[in-house]
Amino acid sequence: xxxxxxxxxxxxxxxxxxxxxxxxxxxxxxxxxxxxxxxxxxxxxxxxxxxxxxxxxxxxxxxxxxxxxxxxxxxxxxxxxxxxxxxxxxxxxxxxxxxxxxxxxxxxxxxxxxxxxxxxxxxxxxxxxxxxxxxxxxxxxxxxxxxxxxxxxxxxxxxxxxxxxxxxxxxxxxxxxxxxxxxxxxxxxxxxxxxxxxxxxxxxxxxxxxxxxxxxxxxxxxxxxxxxxxxxxxxxxxxxxxxxxxxxxxxxxxxxxxxxxxxxxxxxxxxxxxxxxxxxxxxxxxxxxxxxxxxxxxxxxxx
Numbered sequence: 274x275x276x277x278x279x280x281x282x283x284x285x286x287x288x289x290x291x292x293x294x295x296x297x298x299x300x301x302x303x304x305x306x307x308x309x310x311x312x313x314x315x316x317x318x319x320x321x322x323x324x325x326x327x328x329x330x331x332x333x334x335x336x337x338x339x340x341x342x343x344x345x346x347x348x349x350x351x352x353x354x355x356x357x358x359x360x361x362x363x364x365x366x367x368x369x370x371x372x373x374x375x376x377x378x379x380x381x382x383x384x385x386x387x388x389x390x391x392x393x394x395x396x397x398x399x400x401x402x403x404x405x406x407x408x409x410x411x412x413x414x415x416x417x418x419x420x421x422x423x424x425x426x427x428x429x430x431x432x433x434x435x436x437x438x439x440x441x442x443x444x445x446x447x448x449x450x451x452x453x454x455x456x457x458x459x460x461x462x463x464x465x466x467x468x469x470x471x472x473x474x475x476x477x478x479x480x481x482x483x484x485x486x487x488x489x490x491x492x493x494x495x496x497x498x499x500x501x502x503x504x505x506x507x508x509x510x511x512x513x514x515x516x517x518x519x520x521x522x523x524x525x526x527x528x529x530x531x532x533x534x535x536x537x538x539x540x541x542x543x544x545x546x547x548x549x550x551x552x553x554x555x556x557x558x559x560x561x562x563x564x565x566x567x568x569x570x571x572x573x574x575x576x
Contacts, residue, residue: 289510291529296507298533300499301373301380302541304365307495311488312481313365316496318473319488321361321466323500324508328463331509337457341464345454349461352452353468356445361469362476363438370431374544375417377534378554379435381527382410384564386443387450394444395451402563409560416553458512466504528561 307316332339341349360383368376385406391397417432418425425432454461488496535554538544 286514290514293507293511293514294527294529295533296502297527298377298530299537299541300503301368301377301534302538302544303495303498304368305373305538305542307492307499308365308369309491311492312477312484313369314362314473314477315481315485316492317361317365317499318470318477319496320499321469321473321504323497324504325463325466325470327501327505328459328466328508331505332459332463337460339460339463341456341460345456346464346468348452349454349464350468352445352448353465354472355441356449357465358469358472359441360438360445363434363441367431367435367438370428371435372538372544373542374535374538374546374550375432376435377531377538378413378417378550378557379432380439380442381531381534381557381561382413382436382439383442383446385410385560386440387446388443388564390440390444390447391450394447406560406564409556409563413553413556413560416549416556420547420549420553459509462504462508462512527565528558531557 304316329339364376364380367379385403388397388403388406392399392403414432414436449461456464531554535546535550539546
């Protein structure tokens with residue numbers, strides 16, 4: 274579908290994008306709170322179901338068709354296992370193992386991995402932006418590793434899972450960009466969430482059915498947050514505004530999310546953030562800026 278971008282934006286636009294950054298950033302400590310004693314796959318599955326319902330109601334209320342051609346559904350199903358299922362699974366277990374603040378830092382390396390996937394899978398040209406971005410991400414990961422090297426050697430799984438999850442999200446993003454789909458972005462988000470349900474249903478039944486129970490108050494509102502904020506409100510606002518506003522505006526708003534994630538994790542769940550954590554976060558933000566912001570703002574030529 275054709276899209277247009279406006280060179281001007283209103284206070285309402287900035288406010289909405291700020292809410293998106295806040296909503297996605299705060300989601301990290303929210304997940305941490307919800308997973309204290311609740312089975313993680315079931316936790317996310319319930320949020321996704323709620324998000325599907327909320328998105329469906331919103332799109333139908335706007336009179337938007339939810340029809341998707343079967344060939345496109347087949348393509349989207351395959352992409353969603355990488356872009357959503359693997360990402361969300363890795364994020365859940367990464368937060369459990371290394372904490373919400375570090376998950377926010379590593380998770381937002383995804384734009385750089387999208388660049389890498391575009392080069393590896395779709396033979397996109399290697400350019401200065403990609404090389405700089407990847408280098409900064411590797412330096413950030415080194416900072417996180419050195420922050421407590423003995424702990425990393427004893428239990429490296431958490432950080433490695435998060436890196437793999439971010440790679441999955443980035444790879445799925447590259448696949449979406451290179452897969453022609455006729456449906457709107459909002460409908461794509463709706464169907465992509467539906468496409469994750471079979472995997473969640475199988476995994477939660479196989480691994481967690483003996484742990485099923487009604488969530489308590491904290492677990493219930495964190496599940497609701499995931500469904501209504503993370504998977505519906507933020508998706509809707511992001512897709513609508515990112516198509517209309519200049520790319521530097523939408524990119525900068527996303528770059529705020531990991532900062533909010535780190536700060537809110539320290540405040541809400543009492544996680545300690547070290548100097549090396551802040552250094553890693555700074556490197557990730559610079560990497561995101563190099564990859565996401567228009568080249569004309571960075572002095573890196575047209576690419």
